[in-house]
Amino acid sequence: MFNRGFLFLAGLSAMITTVSAQAESISTTIHHHYQAPRALGMGDAFVAVANDYSAIFYNPAGLARREDGQINLSLTAGGTPGAMDFYNEFQDIESSNQTEQQKQQAYLELIEKNYGEVYSMRIAPMEGFWVRPNWGIALIPADLSVEMAMHQQVGPTVNTTVYADTTLALSYADDMKGVNHGRLSWGVTGKFVNRGFYSRPISATDFAGGDEIIRKEDMLEGYTIDADIGFLWTPELPDSGLWSVLRLASPTVGLVVRNVAETGFGSSLKLLNKEAQSGTPEKLYRVVDIGTRWEYPSMWIFGGRGVLDVRDLGHPDFNWRKGVHLGFEFDWTVSTWWKGHYRVGLKEAFWTAGISAELGIFNLDFASYADDVGTRNTPVESRVYMTRLNLDF
Template sequence: MSKRGSLFLTGLIALLTGPVASAESISTTIHHHYQAPRALGMGDAFVAVANDYTALFYNPAGLARREDGQINLSMSFAGTPGAMDFYNEYKDIEESNKTESEKQTAYLQLIEKHYGDVYSIRAAPLEGVWVRPNWGMAFIPLDLSVETAMHKQIGPTLNTTVYADTTLAMGYGDDLHWFDHGRLSWGITGKFVNRGFFSEPIAAIDLAQSSEIVKKEDLLEGYTVDADLGLLWTPELPDSGIWSVLRLARPTFGAVVRNVGEVGFGQTMKLLNKEKQDGTPEKLYRVVDLGSRWEYPSMWIFGGRGVLDVRDLGHPDFNWRKGVHLGFEFDWTVSTWWKGQYRVGLSQGFWTAGLSAELGIFNLDVVSYADDVGTKNTPIESRVYATRLNLDF
């Protein structure tokens, strides 16, 4: 199997796929450096929740409100339906006895057949996060995202964008004890990220010529050190009048400034690409996320919350359709070792849904969400299904 075939099969072998000629992404998808299935199921609105191990990345102020420790080890995979079918069609052409000219014609027909289709995968074969009251740390050896879209540009092309991130993060959070209008918490997460990146339209002629056109030195690689700053505020409301009703909902408001330095990936350790490269990977953009959380009254074994976020303020591909995220989460608890949640939401104008089930230290998350892969004026839905297997200690 060629390296190009690996791109569509698993993505985990795709670190050496696709030529790169520039650092400019040809994708309009807003790429989030970290995603969690729990947040995605509730519309990816999590800024004011941040009450589990993912607070380290969604809002480090949540570390200040932890009352116990948690170690999470997980593996996750997300993908669009039809990606495997497309890969199988590609594989049949690649492994056929056709001449180079015949293969080029077959690839042209394959791309034309799938004009307008967008296929993506995202895989993290191992994540480790450890949080305690006030602090946390995480190591993610590989978080790989691959997006391939069929376009008719100069000719039929596969517009392919890949992010391959290795992340080491440490965070700290605490309360501002001098604040006397409710509980105000702050937090900071420092991040070291090494990124492999490429983004390039791949023509049918390139697919047909040779399986060796993909070279390790084609990757753009770099590392950065940056930080996220977060706040959580739970106001102290009067216990009389209309405020007493709001008090039952225990509203909490959150804000995060992500990648405050926005220094880019200008330095490289040459872990993936030891050759001189022209350009740098797409940077981590400085953006602002705002959010709110409203709790439901607990009834029997059920509880939950509603959330509303505005995310990615300041991102070059931001618009209000992409930026507004709304979600609802419903908790159920049978015992301390048997519990879970159901979730629904709206993210980037498309529905989301998910569930979690925890049995002892084993936890399963499944979710469906969608990325908006269109332009600012023309939304296009790319439906994704994802699962994560967890061990929680």
């Protein structure tokens, strides 16, 4: 799966033809700068959990509550099941001995056959995290995602959106002193993001007119320096009466303001595209995420938590259907080196599920979730499957 997926994205990066006069693609998907399979399995509701290395991006305040260090190295790949089939058919047409006109007709029929479908792939060949009590650092050299939506506009077209991000992030967190009746933690993640971005509709004529689908010269590029600020609050409840039951659940509330500066990608290092640009990549939007977490009572080797988040408040494509995230996580622990998790949830009104298995330093995460790729009034499900291989120290 990893080899085919990586080759698919590599092929797309080496593919896209010049269509400079065209408008941007139409996409209503809310793109998240970072995603973790663990969170996605539980509805992508993680703001008030944030108790592993991914807290750097989900809620840096979680680092204030770490009691030990963690180094995580991983490879992540995911996508919609039909993406590889579409790419294979595309490759068959491209490598055939047909004339350009015959290829154009074949591409047109391929797009028409897939009308209404939205295919996506996302690969991060290497991610590195190092977190300790109160601080953390993350390096993601390449996070490449591609979305292709089949539409009938002037003619059959593929609305194509590509994000190619390189990220370096530093986090610091601590507890606020002098807080009565509970524990209040805060944290901040400063991040440098270099983004390559492509958003254009591609027609059958474009496909047939050249050997490339997307060229580096057609990608917009820029970098930004921004920050996320997060908070976690666990109230101190009375130990008598009904409150004692709630106290066992250790309710926690989280809040994160993402991309506080929202300065956009106005400057470029010209790592991908050395040519002059007529625009900038899609910015990191300033949004607010809020969430709650409730722990289940531990029984034998089992435990877990329930979570409810409202995410992406302030995003131009936000609505309540997309914003509400709900999840449940069930832990099981045989020993410190053998444990795992099961997860279910709702993300953008579609079901999610996930599983993790940890055996020593070798970890495997799997998640299935869906993006809402429809309009504000008409939800459309695009099912995605994601896998992450981890070395965890």
